[in-house]
Amino acid sequence: MEAGRRMSLWQETWDAFNNPINDGWGQLVTHIELSLVSLAIAAAIGITLGVISAKVGKVASFLVIAVANLGRTVPEFAIMALVVALSSIGFWPAVVGLVALGIPPILLNVYTGIANVDRDVIGAARGMGMTAPQITARIEVPIAVPSLFVGLRVAAVQIVATAALAGLVGAGGLGVLVLSGLTTNQDPVLLAGAIPIALLAMSAQLIFVAGQRLATPRGLRLERADLSEQKG
Amino acid sequence: MVVLPGNANRGHVRHDAGRLELQGVTKRYPGSDRPAVDDLSLIVEAGQVCVLVGPSGCGKTTALRMINRLIEPSAGDILLDGESTRNRNAASLRREIGYVIQQVGLLPHQTIAKNVATVPRLVGWRRGETKARVAEMLELVGLDPAEYANRYPAQLSGGQQQRVGLARALASDPPLMLMDEPFSAVDPITRERLQNDFLRLHRTVPKTVVFVSHDIDEAVKMADRIAVMRDGRLVQYARPAELLASPADDFVADFVGADRALKGLSLTRIEEIELDDAPLVEAGAPSSDVLDRIASGLLVPVDGDLLVTVEGRPRAWMSVERVTDGDEVPRGPVGSPGPIVDRLATLRDALSALLDANARTGAVVDAEGRCVGLVSVDHIQGSWNAQSESAMAPHG
Numbered sequence A: 001m002e003a004g005r006r007m008s009l010w011q012e013t014w015d016a017f018n019n020p021i022n023d024g025w026g027q028l029v030t031h032i033e034l035s036l037v038s039l040a041i042a043a044a045i046g047i048t049l050g051v052i053s054a055k056v057g058k059v060a061s062f063l064v065i066a067v068a069n070l071g072r073t074v075p076e077f078a079i080m081a082l083v084v085a086l087s088s089i090g091f092w093p094a095v096v097g098l099v100a101l102g103i104p105p106i107l108l109n110v111y112t113g114i115a116n117v118d119r120d121v122i123g124a125a126r127g128m129g130m131t132a133p134q135i136t137a138r139i140e141v142p143i144a145v146p147s148l149f150v151g152l153r154v155a156a157v158q159i160v161a162t163a164a165l166a167g168l169v170g171a172g173g174l175g176v177l178v179l180s181g182l183t184t185n186q187d188p189v190l191l192a193g194a195i196p197i198a199l200l201a202m203s204a205q206l207i208f209v210a211g212q213r214l215a216t217p218r219g220l221r222l223e224r225a226d227l228s229e230q231k232g
Numbered sequence B: 001m002v003v004l005p006g007n008a009n010r011g012h013v014r015h016d017a018g019r020l021e022l023q024g025v026t027k028r029y030p031g032s033d034r035p036a037v038d039d040l041s042l043i044v045e046a047g048q049v050c051v052l053v054g055p056s057g058c059g060k061t062t063a064l065r066m067i068n069r070l071i072e073p074s075a076g077d078i079l080l081d082g083e084s085t086r087n088r089n090a091a092s093l094r095r096e097i098g099y100v101i102q103q104v105g106l107l108p109h110q111t112i113a114k115n116v117a118t119v120p121r122l123v124g125w126r127r128g129e130t131k132a133r134v135a136e137m138l139e140l141v142g143l144d145p146a147e148y149a150n151r152y153p154a155q156l157s158g159g160q161q162q163r164v165g166l167a168r169a170l171a172s173d174p175p176l177m178l179m180d181e182p183f184s185a186v187d188p189i190t191r192e193r194l195q196n197d198f199l200r201l202h203r204t205v206p207k208t209v210v211f212v213s214h215d216i217d218e219a220v221k222m223a224d225r226i227a228v229m230r231d232g233r234l235v236q237y238a239r240p241a242e243l244l245a246s247p248a249d250d251f252v253a254d255f256v257g258a259d260r261a262l263k264g265l266s267l268t269r270i271e272e273i274e275l276d277d278a279p280l281v282e283a284g285a286p287s288s289d290v291l292d293r294i295a296s297g298l299l300v301p302v303d304g305d306l307l308v309t310v311e312g313r314p315r316a317w318m319s320v321e322r323v324t325d326g327d328e329v330p331r332g333p334v335g336s337p338g339p340i341v342d343r344l345a346t347l348r349d350a351l352s353a354l355l356d357a358n359a360r361t362g363a364v365v366d367a368e369g370r371c372v373g374l375v376s377v378d379h380i381q382g383s384w385n386a387q388s389e390s391a392m393a394p395h396g
């Protein structure tokens, strides 16, 4: 009896997802679009600001980092609400909110990635006659790549999850199903939105973990292995 | 400056060694009342090794880094081959000066080969030329290119990393090398080996070298000229023997230490003294030959023992009876080869090795590790006596 009921809940959820009224597939595509566009813009801005704040004088970088850190403490919901209050509803306002959410983890991880590059490595490179742009491009950025991927992963998961709120601001996405399931008290509809969101977030996590492994220079992976050997 | 014939170095000019001159060089750091380097003047002739020594904070690193303009002097001028470095582009100047630091600073994300190729790539050598040069440099510092070229820094020991650091600094064939305590971070045995290998290398590639050290023994061993610094000033600039024989003032005398006579042992290398013949027998040689050579006086056992070698390299001391027990000299290592001393080691290094091993004699080996003779405590003392009698006359 129990198993039968659960089977039918899955079935009902699947039906709700496919039901043209809910348009699960269409909202899934919108959700992915929202997330990808937001992540791309957040990455472009976060990487640029992260590199700049790691390179420029202390005061300016301190300000950027402080703001970014503060930004991380603001709840996702508040950011989305703020954006709607300040602009309007629709796809692009939602993107603005998601970008604002994605920038801090990317910026901070790029910043620490570059700031943590061994000073002696930079010193030796300068002593060999590398110019500042060469040091950034050939040393600091490649060494900061693993850290960049950590930032991208955190941002991506957060954006995918928060994009659910986009349904509230008329931007579409799987949040629409969650919302309608909640308001009409239909669990299958709610689940038809919530389950794909969870799966998307997990995929983002897996993709960026794999990406980090692939993009980490071999020499750095070995270095890390050395460290863990020493610790354990 | 010589342009090599042939196509081995097409496109690059070979610098042998440059003459370095510091003229009244001063560095004042902002916010500090006393200059870190104060009116420093000295000349390093082409191909010489100048060691800057002095207590921590006396301005050695600052002086060194002004030479390649990692630090800009507040006053004074620095000439390389008679040309002021002031008007040069700093980055391109640095590409012509080898730079080695204690922390090595290899690029962790690049292979050893790519690390060594850093400067050739910066100055735009051709790919094939760079590749050949990398292999040549790795061999020069005693690392087999086939084994090490594709490894990463994290896979190397500290001593090996510093060898790569040296290879990297030498790769573009700079006329001048700056070395800031390059061997301070490794264990004493590795340090001595690196010192000997560096001296050997310097004979092959006689660059002008400015070498910072806080260790007077290292300075005496490595230097053609020692510059002793105190509070940013040069207090004595002299050959090692002169420095030991007649320190300019109490500070230098103190810095050199009360055991100046003992330090004098660092002035002489094993290769400069006469060695005893080693009673060498090659593993696998017929025992009858060994007995014949002993009978004819060609082979003189030391305290009844012979030194068994494998391809000329010391393997084990064994009694004549053991050696001639079977038909041929045993191949297995039975016993120890005792202390082994590099020909380029100083008498001090050798004495220390003998005392450590509690042995009266040690096998002296060449760059390939082949035994070229025996050194004993008596030898060292004899040569020391001779040296003291001649009142530490300048050598070299």
Ligand SMILES: Nc1ncnc2c1ncn2[C@@H]1O[C@H](COP(=O)(O)OP(=O)(O)O)[C@@H](O)[C@H]1O
Pocket: B029, B030, B032, B036, B054, B055, B056, B057, B058, B059, B060, B061, B062, B063
């Ligand atoms: N960047 C700097 N700013 C201010 N003072 C410095 C700086 N670098 C070194 N100093 C000071 O200059 C003096 C010489 O330092 P340094 O050249 O590193 O000495 P050494 O290499 O002989 O130990 C020291 O008193 C040190 O504190």
Ligand SMILES: [Mg+2]
Pocket: B060, B061, B062
């Ligand atoms: Mg120093």
